[in-house]
Amino acid sequence: MSDPLPMFPLGTVVFPGMSVPLHVFEDRYRMLVNHLLTVEDPAARVFGTVAIREGYEVGDHGAQSVYRMGCVLQLTEVERRDDGTFDIVAVARERLMLEEMQRGVDFPQGVVALVPEPEVEVPDDLLDKARATFTAFRVAMTELQGDPFSGTLPRDPDYLAWTLSALTPLPLAERQSLLEAENATERLRLVTRLLTEELRAINVIPSLPATQVARTAWSPN
Known part of the structure; x- marks a missing residue:
């Protein structure tokens, strides 16, 4: 500009x-x-x-x-x-x-x-994996503290990548890495990996994710 x-x-x-x-x-x-x-x-x-x-x-x-x-x-x-x-x-x-x-x-x-956001062809298997991983994370979080999310996930790959990035409660540096990802494919791969790590933490230490969400969930203030 x-x-x-x-x-x-x-x-x-x-x-x-x-x-x-x-x-x-x-x-x-x-x-x-x-x-x-x-x-x-x-x-x-x-x-x-x-x-x-x-x-x-x-x-x-x-x-x-x-x-x-x-x-x-x-x-x-x-x-x-x-x-x-x-x-x-x-x-x-x-x-x-x-x-x-x-x-x-x-x-x-x-x-x-x-x-600008580059236009890329996102593999269907990655889209399916990202959706399934977020759904599993959402179910796990609902069991811990009620459903923290609402609505349905978008079908467009770019919008899906941004939506999952925005909804996933992560520390600041990891959220920034999602913003800086080169394109929707890389962003979906990264958010899927980060969600998988959060799910592992839920299985190992059930009290940890609720603490993480309270500390890192997105807030505008």
Whole structure:
């Protein structure tokens, strides 16, 4: 992208297609939302996010180390609170590569390059294995703490890869590796392997996965 993109680093990994609700209370990000609301075309109300590797997203002087690959987010819903904060919803679009983070006058900005998703032919046996592994994981998690998921899995291989990546409760670094996978085939292979490892942990130490989910399940805050 030729112009710097407003940036909103988060303590989680966002995947294309995800709906991301956020409570915006810090001054610089309130200014970011106000800036987006001045954009006439709703489709152009976009900003970027990358996951915070270490540090924190609050405070003017907090040091941050962020991952380089993230997503473009489109602002879709805004509710302004009486105290000046916002509750917003954004939808993740394509991936981005952060080339440079800039402080900006009012809010962080980034020089980014868009990362298109390559078109690949995903083998049918891999699709079947990914679906079956997730179904087994879902059954195991339901027995431990109730069904944490809802809905049906998409048939499209790209959407399936992103959906399984978003739904699988994993540590930050492993979620980032799913985002950075080269294409849908590699992403489905990786998420299937990670789900298989989680299932093994369930069989060996029944109390472990519930603890992992409580610690690492995706949250927008």
